[in-house]
Amino acid sequence: MEVHTANLAHNVSEIHRRIGQRPILAVIKNNGYGTGVANVARALEPLDAIHGFAVVKLQEAVTLRDAGVRKPVLLMGPFDAGELHDVVSQRIMPMVYTPMGDALEKEAARVGRRVPIHVCVDTGIGRVGVPFRQAGPLITDLASRKAVEIAGTMMTFTEDAAFDREQMRRFETLTSSLTRTGVALGRRHAASSFALFEHPDGFLDMVRPGMAIYGIYSEPAFRSTGVMDLKPAIALRARVAYVKRLEAGDSAGYERAYKTDRPVWVATLPVGHVDGLPRSAAKGGKVRIGDAMYPIIASVSASHTIVEIGAEQRVQIGDVATIFDAQDGSRPEDFAASCNSSVYDLTMHLHALLPRRVIA
Numbered sequence: 001m002e003v004h005t006a007n008l009a010h011n012v013s014e015i016h017r018r019i020g021q022r023p024i025l026a027v028i029k030n031n032g033y034g035t036g037v038a039n040v041a042r043a044l045e046p047l048d049a050i051h052g053f054a055v056v057k058l059q060e061a062v063t064l065r066d067a068g069v070r071k072p073v074l075l076m077g078p079f080d081a082g083e084l085h086d087v088v089s090q091r092i093m094p095m096v097y098t099p100m101g102d103a104l105e106k107e108a109a110r111v112g113r114r115v116p117i118h119v120c121v122d123t124g125i126g127r128v129g130v131p132f133r134q135a136g137p138l139i140t141d142l143a144s145r146k147a148v149e150i151a152g153t154m155m156t157f158t159e160d161a162a163f164d165r166e167q168m169r170r171f172e173t174l175t176s177s178l179t180r181t182g183v184a185l186g187r188r189h190a191a192s193s194f195a196l197f198e199h200p201d202g203f204l205d206m207v208r209p210g211m212a213i214y215g216i217y218s219e220p221a222f223r224s225t226g227v228m229d230l231k232p233a234i235a236l237r238a239r240v241a242y243v244k245r246l247e248a249g250d251s252a253g254y255e256r257a258y259k260t261d262r263p264v265w266v267a268t269l270p271v272g273h274v275d276g277l278p279r280s281a282a283k284g285g286k287v288r289i290g291d292a293m294y295p296i297i298a299s300v301s302a303s304h305t306i307v308e309i310g311a312e313q314r315v316q317i318g319d320v321a322t323i324f325d326a327q328d329g330s331r332p333e334d335f336a337a338s339c340n341s342s343v344y345d346l347t348m349h350l351h352a353l354l355p356r357r358v359i360a
């Protein structure tokens, strides 16, 4: 796997231009969408546009601090009472949506400083977050505690265009009435990559994208809008491990998933579903070797993938096969579409132990 830091920086500047220079809370959960959580944080941290980082697992937040990351880190996932101790000690900001003011005050007293938090309001997505109808009293209670600093107030769009507008209305109504009563809400944020394209009125005080930072269009339709020029910052390549000619009547793969009635050259790549390559890649996925695209055939096994080269031996052992990179036709979006898979599944499922090379 390659992580291209120049493309990360390019995407951040595209997002920054799009959002009128607001700050960006970079979502680097799920191992930095496959790039490696510390890799991507180290690459993004020096950029002025990056306010901080958001992850969902405490372990990832701690990994960032262990890696020397100093900018704010928001933990968007759950933690228990014991873990709040680590959260506060490591200066990680918890996302809060339950009445835990007492516990926060206790931790603040222990460390001798205020604890910054982000309050999560559910305006209709129906997962974590205090329901918007009950959010007023909770936020007012948290804001009344000297030991607690509300550094942000957030919501998540359902990404249903019409309902998003209703969610926005609910959030605006709630936050403006709280602001009127003197409650300080910190930065209000909601916008993921989808909203960067679809909802300029949802940019609020800060945006919270993931996919766009990695240079990937979260929806195929966004690619042709011209709203942002995103360059994939992530590539997956493998060296051809073996090349052979199958004869007429031969087969390849478990259960003889592929059969040939004519001689054909095939190449084996040492990458499989355990590495994160979708099994469905054998039903339409293509890889690039040299300048040509070759179909994945048979079935994707745990650690191997077979590619059909054709009547001529045009590929050698050691050649580089690109599963996806920044080139048109081989973008992560292209590969995911050819496998009938989501680009989110593709990058986030890349195995954490794949060798990753950070390229400036």
Ligand SMILES: Cc1ncc(COP(=O)(O)O)c(C=O)c1O
Binding pocket: 027, 076, 156, 191, 192, 193, 194, 208, 209, 210, 211, 212, 218
């Ligand atoms: C709460 C929250 N905010 C922001 C994001 C970023 O989304 P995206 O990668 O589509 O930009 C996610 C990712 O799913 C999320 O769960």
